[in-house]
Amino acid sequence: MSTSAASTEYTGWQDVYRDKWKWDSVHWGTHCVDCYPGDCPVRVYVRNGMVWREEQSGTLPVIEEGVPDFNPMGCQKGASWSQSLYGPDRVMYPLKRAGARGEGKWNRISWDQALTEIAEVIIDSINEVGSSSIVQEGTPEGGGSQGMRRFLSVVGGHYLDLNGSINDFSIGLQETFGKFSPTSSADDWFKSELILFWHMNPVYTRIHLYHFIAEARYNGAEVVNISPDINPSHTHADYQVPINGASDPAFALALVQVMCDENIADWKFLKEQTDFGYLIRLDSRRYLRQTEVEGKGREDQMYQWVPGKGLKLADRGNMLLKGVDIALDGVFDVKLADGSTVQVTPVYALLKKKLDEEYTPEKQFPITSVHPDTIRMLARKIATKRTNIMLGYNACKFYHGDLIERTMCLVLAASGNWGKHGTGIRCWAAAMIDGTAIAMAKPGPGAANSEIILAARDAGVAMMKAQDPTMSTEIAIRELGKKMAGNERGGINQTDQVPVGGGTSSPPAFWWYWQAGYRERWNRKEWNDPTMARSFDEYFNEALDKGWWDGLDSPRPEKPARVLIECGGNMLRRTRGGKKALLDTLWPKLKAIVTIDFRMSQTALYADYFLPAAQHYEKITFGMPTPHVMNLTLGDRAAAPPGEAKDEWQLFDLLTKKIAQVAASRGLTGYTGDNGVYREYAGLPRAFSMNGYFDNEDARIDEIVRDTALAGTIPMGTTLSTLREKGHVRFIDWGLAPMGLSQASPIEPNKTHVPFRDHVERGDPFPTYARRAQFYIDHDWFLEAGEELPVYKPNPDMGGIYPLGLTSGHNRWSVHTMNQANNVILGTHRGEPFVQVNTDDAAARGVKDDDLVRIFNDVSDFVARAKVATNVKPGQVISYNGWAGFQYKNWSGANEIEPGMVKWIGFAGGYGHLQHLGVEWQPVPAERWVRCDFEKVPE
Template structure:
């Protein structure tokens, strides 16, 4: 590790240094990111400053509220109005089941986010082209007036459907400050009081699985908690990597490994990359080509069926469409799942392991052995992560994996599961009230760029528009609060750049954030938001298996520079829009916190009072049932506890999907099907385009950041470098050695980044951690390692979601390009 990392571990940095880092900008136009890093030790500066007596240190409970699955408590040690250092939860006896909620290194580096050189310090207005990052300083009053005037003008000219709240997950779990779901935010409250806005459905994390398994289980599909794995015999994880995606204080990786140790269950990991969750903890790693999980499942199903390992009574009682006995009357003959597997369906192909092997890249004997293990283990827990559904056929893949739980009758029992991602027990909490949106129209969260350039052309049957047959107007105003999906986290950045450059198309973009992100550089108005450390809020919804908790994150320091919180921002805009009283209902931010907590305590009187919670910082519970078991009541009594599917049962064959498949207009190659079948896709393993771009590119959540949050903290970037993972065979054939600077490219863009040559990546597939900050050089080449320079904006068939793990690329040494 470089000496710089050692310097950063013990920085001599004060708030005065932080203030000085931006004083030269004044009211002049500023180019974002031009400030030097203020964390460097500067002995000369320190010696020139007069010594001041240290004030008494106080400890204030705060939190990290990023979108990692946890909400982690942070104990801020504050002196002289400055956060000196950060520790994490110190409550309880720290035995498993009442363990401490320990933040990871990201949360513990919160001080470096608060005092970051990229920190937004005052309102700014764009003076250059969008994306250049050139702004001038303006007053808050000027910013409020510009935004209010723009809202009023656009509503008058185009209607409320032209206003859009973009997806953002920079701050989650709060009551006042949360940015997700956008429809539950204070901006949504303000917009709904003044005419509404164009809504969206789905999200960048789970669009395809949410849509797909909705047709199987009805609504959001739950699974058993990881804590319940102490009751299982076999754990099979498809693309699930909690050691990196759930590494934080909620402790899901801790629950997984503690429960596995108690049950002594075998764990099989199916993933193109040997992940940190495997990392010596697994009993078997099975590499698989991206986008082919449904083919593997079909071959496993073939073994289970032909070797009589299916749970026929379960399938007959609880499911629709496994075989002819439970097939809906509207379905054609031989359109059941069993017929599809045995080659008696419409395609006439028997889904044997020999058929699946060349598709998946998995040897036949491994498929057969895996199938027999799943069929013979009683009970067996099947889980899937969200990465594999973030593909061009993700809806089919997510439904297919659930079939393994259904065929073996493992749903609704301890030690079993549903094939979805792990679920948790949570403490109910009353949320900020949001008035009904007068605008009933919604688009997929992934198609907002299309809605800018071809809004009135977008229809229900071609583009998934909901609430009406087509959009009437394009998007003209975008709110982007605590999110980086305007650019960095949205696919095909070069296409997005071209769309946003035209300020006659989308006429106003308002970004509210802590830092000058890639998205903020495309704003017309930038507003500096408070960090969690500078305001108070309740923080909940942490993924924590059977040990839920919530945090009271108090105000640790005063707002830095001219930053203001989302409640004050919306209140000031409400004044100008004539709805201040309706928006505030006469309460300030703390008044709302007290009010919402009082309503929560009325539903659960066992909770401590407000002042006690504020003092103790965190409230922990245990699941009174021991473990969360999904669909337990349905399994015990399906007649009195039906699912929310049309049949009230688990639908292997979906009549609704059969109708959609007939009615919707789909691009060539896209598939919607009533059964969870396997389908090839554009840019899949068998696409002819592999002759030009032979490598499949997939993404993964990287430990040094949460999506793009913390992506500008140098100490984390240095500890876990952004690199492209490539198998030694693929590297050798290209003359690439570990650490070499490479170019990753396709017809959408190019990225220059260092190579990580490792056998932890299967041949033919490369991987790049998502969330790295986009750093273009003006020639459409990114030097930050941002995967979305390479991803496509072609949506998935059913959810119209983001297929950001379905990409074809080529890789070369930069010097040989």
């Protein structure tokens, strides 16, 4: 509806209210940021060429009868996002640093000057070092990543894996399932009978979806909140379990011990779905393998034991036992091909022995402070109810986060709680827009060219299955992806974002080690796990010597970075260690630091160039496509960007053209990129824009939508035009991106989604070394660490020996730092950074509420207000994520005291699923339970 005012004469307060209901046009929008899982469809109202306001659409359909729908979907950030489009912190013109980096002095310059100077530095860097010296840190911000990734691929730049930077990588799920991304649709939570908030605070982080949990409680479900602090989500829980920080594995293992000891575990589920029946040699602590028994065959073919019959080859192609029983206990003699005899026992027997000796409810109590009666009560509930672990992105940020998550998975395995509605565990997944990869990879527009890419993909899958007929399509796609890891030329990666070209990529751990000075930190023995048998460098060098990271161990010291492009990222705020870690090590190597953003970030303040980017509602984008929501959600262009801001695709298109222009003026014709692909400078603009076809934003997005429909993940006939009518469309298939296929479940049009149904109902194998959910990992490093089975280990003294542990979580008021300066949001919190501290800890240090305190350790310090609170566990300091670095004194935020340690086991490789695939297996930084203390500082 469009309305206009008949008169501008003020007649009363009613005029102000009525004025809000006048607009020129209405558009569909969403927020393409990492507020995962977002995808909230909103209506965007435009008047006089400006976005006037937005509101939740409330137009989502009922999916399954008897299950609540997704409406209304939204939060206070999205409902006020338009305020940031024209707020005082919006930067609308290109800027160039005038003083020293970080001095805060800038000059406004023209786009032509900015692009020319950046192009000159890029060409100089390619000539001096190579194309991989042009680096972008990965970002989950979907709104601008497509143009950036296309540019890197075209010029041959280097991309740092986003999950290695942000560490939303559930490494324990990866070690158990061979994938970390099982994700149910949020409406499936309604079907749960027992919901565990475990390293998640959904009242803060799932605002738009929380109603499903409340509705599940009305439906009879119970909710348990497991956390050291009494966080806001406890208000809606039936039980609060105030566990000691970082002690979760002992707690989880005690739950399993009770299920096994009381014989309430789901034994059939364990025998089929897990490696519990696999035989382990007692002499070597390794799996009994076909090559040992038969003297030939597969090294990754293991055995089970059938009572009364003996050895049975574990089926690698199907997990269902089909009436055959296998042993979970006992010791058996097996004759090997060389004539010798060894004793073997099932994995479960070893686990049961460890549980009984170390993890009874009474023995875990001194570690966790959770009463044994609570353990037994919860274990019995979990074993008899459809149990759903609401896992956030907190556990994975602990040093031993893998052990925390492996033991969580063990709890679900023992109780038979995955692959059934209302059950499971989750991390994140983004897939199903297969058209992004297809459109960016094909030689020209149109369906015929798309079919070329689809045919090549299908041929690759067929080839992998021909080599190993036991492979599922999921495993075949994953193995194809691993073969291409590190080289982004073609193919479909985890998040459907790899365009055609010749870029390179790597886990950022190698960047930190060689380019940013983290080698010294990681080798500090006192900050590492005290059970490490060798130094960090010994493990690191062994991993490289054995070729586990060949093609991925870059950028090497001889290939220093020269140009850093931050587009959708904020390295100085995001990186553990922040300014102290990077400004003296990495920054001097960089000839140009370019920030592309809509407002000044911590990194922008230390950059050389600031290029203003379009915001949501000012370009055509999509929300992150996730199984959590199951919709492709459109964020349309409702208004033009203010000032001279440009959308990222247009910006990189212009930069590519400028590189060709500058190269021509220097008489340069081309270069060979660091992956061996020769490029002509004059051809870069044509390659970027598909000979100009993608210069039209509508045409480019429509091509992606049509190719997605052609790939079968959304209904045929879906176009940009049809999306503009409804704003969203439900996915009908997973496509062939690994994160989609990792769900391993059918999509039914009138049913909620829960992952792993194919594993449970059909017996499809997991993509692990063992082809089942794998709890025994006989990799050399795991055996050496005593972590072949999940165990409890204390958190190391990261940052030094101090009495307190620093924890964090996503705040309620901002998507990371993006909304901190929004004038609506500013009225909902204290307006400046604070830390929450326990009342007794505060009193012991003479600190009162709202005092300034210095939080410190051996790494560094930061200053913030103290929020003295009884809900914080003694010995804990809480600093919520999302404050901008420049909101702190000296621009030093909470990440300054985080040493950024990585657990050495993340560098393991050469073992089935312990191999890198984009956003998967890699070393990741730890930041939770960093040791610290605090003291009052004068105002």
